[in-house]
Amino acid sequence: MxxxxxxxxxxxxxxxxxxxxxxxxxxxxxxxxxxxxxxxxxxxxxxxxxxxxxxxxxxxxxxxxxxxxxxxxxxxxxxxxxxxxxxxxxxxxxxxxxxxxxxxxxADEQPLHLPEPRDDRLRAIARMLDENPAENATLDELGKRTGASTRTLSRLFRDELGMSFYEWRTQLRIYHALVLLADGHDTTQTAHACGWANPSSFIAAFTNVIGTTPGRYRTDRRTGAWASRIPGE
Known part of the structure; x- marks a missing residue:
């Protein structure tokens, strides 16, 4: 596809x-x-x-x-x-x-997959952050809401999802950012809606995962002018 x-x-x-x-x-x-x-x-x-x-x-x-x-x-x-x-x-x-x-x-496989959690506590966290990707609660704070320690949640993220909580949350935010950009939102609006403190940190995270800046992504998406840009090149 x-x-x-x-x-x-x-x-x-x-x-x-x-x-x-x-x-x-x-x-x-x-x-x-x-x-x-x-x-x-x-x-x-x-x-x-x-x-x-x-x-x-x-x-x-x-x-x-x-x-x-x-x-x-x-x-x-x-x-x-x-x-x-x-x-x-x-x-x-x-x-x-x-x-x-x-x-x-x-081709390199891309880090654009959000695994489906099985543990009920992870499911609750995933649901909360999917509904509000701008939520900046720490893993400790989320653990208090779901009845699990930081250590337990860290282990579950690694064992079930193969990444740390912060890696997973970045993936989730990038997903929401792509949807917002596709719907016509600009870089600043998207950054704040997805939980980044400022556009610069959003641009850095987006470029690291997608391989191009949000602004160029929006332009290329409209024109179809895609090239195989690889993060770091």
Whole structure:
């Protein structure tokens, strides 16, 4: 699943994947899933035969979409596929799918997945912060609300979700930020709505995860001018 523009979220039993317009989401067969578009989103879907699907992870994942992967995805889902006179032949389509799979195999998986907590105390915290991402309560304060110690909650975040509380909260906030930006909010509004003290700290966190600034992300989302920008480059 690919957003040529806009933002998608894909929810499975494993959690929620956030898919901005320079990422591709993979959902293997057998995973019940729901997807939602935010803002003006151009969603593209490509299905893989089992012989190709087994070459990439057997779990939901989000990948950085290279320039080549993007062009292949657009080709496989573009107008040409609905015109019998100019449609790709079966062998040509297979070659394009193989190129796509090769690109995904080489791509880095992206930290844009919010795992689904199982513990009731983690679920309560996740619900509170999802409803109000600007909440700045410490883990100790949240523990008092849910009846768990800081030590217990820290262990649960590591064991169940594979990250610290603060890493998880940053992921959650980035997800909400992507949705707000897709809906037309500016950088300052989005920063405050998602709990950052100032736009500068928001821009730094957003760029570290998404690979581009919020301002450039908004511009590129509208124009479709995506390149494979990797955090740190």
């Amino acid at each position: 690919y957003a040529a523009s806009g933002v998608l979220t894909v929810h499975t039993e494993r959690g929620t994947s956030i898919v901005p317009a320079n990422r591709a989401a993979w959902t293997p067969a057998g995973f019940t899933h729901q997807h939602r578009a935010h803002g003006d989103t151009d969603m593209r879907i490509v299905f893989l035969a089992s012989s190709l699907a087994r070459l990439i992870p057997d779990r939901p994942a989000v990948f950085l979409a290279s320039d080549l992967a993007r062009e292949v995805l657009l080709a496989l889902t573009g107008p040409r596929n609905y015109d019998a006179a100019s449609a790709y032949s079966r062998s040509a389509r297979w070659r394009l799918l193989r190129v796509l799979v090769d690109e995904l195999r080489e």
